[in-house]
Amino acid sequence: MEVAALAQARPRFIDRRRARDLGERVGLFFAVLLALWAAWESSRWLAESTGLSVGQFEANDRTMPHIHAIVGELFEPSRRNGPLLIDVLWDAALFTAKEAAAGFILGALFGFALGVALAHSGLLQRGFLPYIVASQTVPILAVAPMVVVWVNPRLPDSLKDWGAVAVISAYLTFFPVTINTMRGLTSVDPRALELMRSYASSSWRVLWKLRFPAALPFIFAALKIAAPASVVGAIIGELPASIQDGLGGAILNFNQYYITGPTRLWATNLIAALLGIVFFLVVVATERVVVHRAPENVA
Amino acid sequence: MSADAVVSLQGVTKTFGDGAVTALESIDLDVRPGEFVSLIGPSGCGKSTLLRIIGDLVPPTVGEVTVNGKSARQARLDREYGIVFQDAVLYDWRTVAKNIGLPLELLDWDRAKRARRVEELIELVELQGFAEHHPWQLSGGMQQRVSIARALSFSPALLLMDEPFGALDEMTRERLNGELLRIWEASGSTVVFVTHSIAEAVFLSTRVVVMSRRPGRIAAVVDVDLPQPRTADTREEPRFFELVTEVRDRLREGGLDEDRTAPGEGELVLGEGPV
Numbered sequence: 361m362e363v364a365a366l367a368q369a370r371p372r373f374i375d376r377r378r379a380r381d382l383g384e385r386v387g388l389f390f391a392v393l394l395a396l397w398a399a400w401e402s403s404r405w406l407a408e409s410t411g412l413s414v415g416q417f418e419a420n421d422r423t424m425p426h427i428h429a430i431v432g433e434l435f436e437p438s439r440r441n442g443p444l445l446i447d448v449l450w451d452a453a454l455f456t457a458k459e460a461a462a463g464f465i466l467g468a469l470f471g472f473a474l475g476v477a478l479a480h481s482g483l484l485q486r487g488f489l490p491y492i493v494a495s496q497t498v499p500i501l502a503v504a505p506m507v508v509v510w511v512n513p514r515l516p517d518s519l520k521d522w523g524a525v526a527v528i529s530a531y532l533t534f535f536p537v538t539i540n541t542m543r544g545l546t547s548v549d550p551r552a553l554e555l556m557r558s559y560a561s562s563s564w565r566v567l568w569k570l571r572f573p574a575a576l577p578f579i580f581a582a583l584k585i586a587a588p589a590s591v592v593g594a595i596i597g598e599l600p601a602s603i604q605d606g607l608g609g610a611i612l613n614f615n616q617y618y619i620t621g622p623t624r625l626w627a628t629n630l631i632a633a634l635l636g637i638v639f640f641l642v643v644v645a646t647e648r649v650v651v652h653r654a655p656e657n658v659a
Numbered sequence: 660m661s662a663d664a665v666v667s668l669q670g671v672t673k674t675f676g677d678g679a680v681t682a683l684e685s686i687d688l689d690v691r692p693g694e695f696v697s698l699i700g701p702s703g704c705g706k707s708t709l710l711r712i713i714g715d716l717v718p719p720t721v722g723e724v725t726v727n728g729k730s731a732r733q734a735r736l737d738r739e740y741g742i743v744f745q746d747a748v749l750y751d752w753r754t755v756a757k758n759i760g761l762p763l764e765l766l767d768w769d770r771a772k773r774a775r776r777v778e779e780l781i782e783l784v785e786l787q788g789f790a791e792h793h794p795w796q797l798s799g800g801m802q803q804r805v806s807i808a809r810a811l812s813f814s815p816a817l818l819l820m821d822e823p824f825g826a827l828d829e830m831t832r833e834r835l836n837g838e839l840l841r842i843w844e845a846s847g848s849t850v851v852f853v854t855h856s857i858a859e860a861v862f863l864s865t866r867v868v869v870m871s872r873r874p875g876r877i878a879a880v881v882d883v884d885l886p887q888p889r890t891a892d893t894r895e896e897p898r899f900f901e902l903v904t905e906v907r908d909r910l911r912e913g914g915l916d917e918d919r920t921a922p923g924e925g926e927l928v929l930g931e932g933p934v
Contacts, residue, residue, distance in 0.1 A: 551748045554716050559765050560736045569765070573752045654751045654795035 397427050425623045430630060433623035445624060449610060449631045456594050456606035457635060459522050463529020464590035468583060471534030475541025496535045500593060504528045505600035521601050528597030533586040540582035544575025580647040587643045588636035595632060607632050665817055665849040666690040666713055671722030673708055681874035682708050688868065688877065695843060695850045697860035699906065700870030700913065706853045710821050713851060714742055727816060738766070740817040741810030745825045747802035749794040756781065756790040759808045766813060780808040783842060800831040811846060820852045836862055840889055861902045862894060869906060871913030878913030881906050
């Protein structure tokens, strides 16, 4: 049966294409990395050799450290006779990752629940959406100290301080999830809804069997925005909470000593960026496993 | 109304826009057990709307609808019918097997019982080897077979079909026509079938209900006395052509506007827009 043979042949063809795609991606990643490195170094070299300056800005080791100096700094002691900077930052990144992960999960769950509620009630949507939007126009730096003051006293000892930071991180996470959940749940094919009606399904069943799976590509698109945002939220949240153990603490610390050691701040920023990318990739990998949609339906 | 009718419509009228448009007017129709009834008519005659009224997917403005002796609403709540749309409307995150088993999941069948039934259905619609495929990996004809299997999964006494083969090419359509008749005979269910193809209606049906242009009314009912079972040869018989001609004449009397027939379509196929 030729149709069956076609069906059998499909997986091998897809494997080969996936391997080629992966190779292309890795190649592209390194090509772009190289190009960014070249752009950084060449613009510094150009500014230095021509003596050209933009306003007060002057290119030198303080304003634009060499990339190799930034990366090299990671493998220098963080202070005299102290551990290597990379070890310090690794611990800080793990600490911040814990806050951000808790914040991300909290924010995603809250954002999803809010999205479901708003999708099911036009009244709620009209009533609350302006305030939800307003919540995101208030700078996180203005909100963070209040959250610490309110949340921290109510937390058990095991969650003290970092729990409050997780809440701040959740504050940045929930918004895109709410908006996309709402959109995803309400953009279901009307005929698919008619079908569920013909089966006399309860609206609870329609939510879990139809609306939620149909909304998953929308929700994952939001989670991809929210994942790096949760890291940013955690880093910023550490500042008013006076937490020294995370990347936020490290940034504050190295910022004070920028004049004497600019590369330490740059190296810390590099690690913070990598943490954001790791969060993003975890979401992408999860989407690959969870979402099985026609290629045209994947966001 | 005959007491044993599977579907009984009495004085069904449907208006849209606060009565500005009358889509259906005074429809009376009984469908008896085991019948295969086609609804055929020009664009906008309300035949798809009529099917949705039977399925309690839209309410009639006036009139009475009973399915298996119950109100249309009660019949829907009791899952008395299965429905197939023009597009397969499969959930693309579910495999073929899980799409077919969806109604059974909603009926809380246990996993083992469900798997057995799904296996039977896959055999019935001849999709062996595709159980674990996703819908987008199938052709249009195969997708529609999944949709039919899903509609039959819980063995409803009534099958409602809204131009199920309208989007398929002529050859696939004829093959699926044959398969549908085989399934109909095997399942013993009653079918109400909406189509805009005269040949399809005559080939499949025991009765063809010809509807007139807006407001949709029943212009004529043509009994199809072709012998069962019908095969590819049925399409060659003189009686088949006589019946096709009769249905076409009734359509013309019902006010079919020839200009509405889309150019390039076969002469037996009428133009059909969204209802």
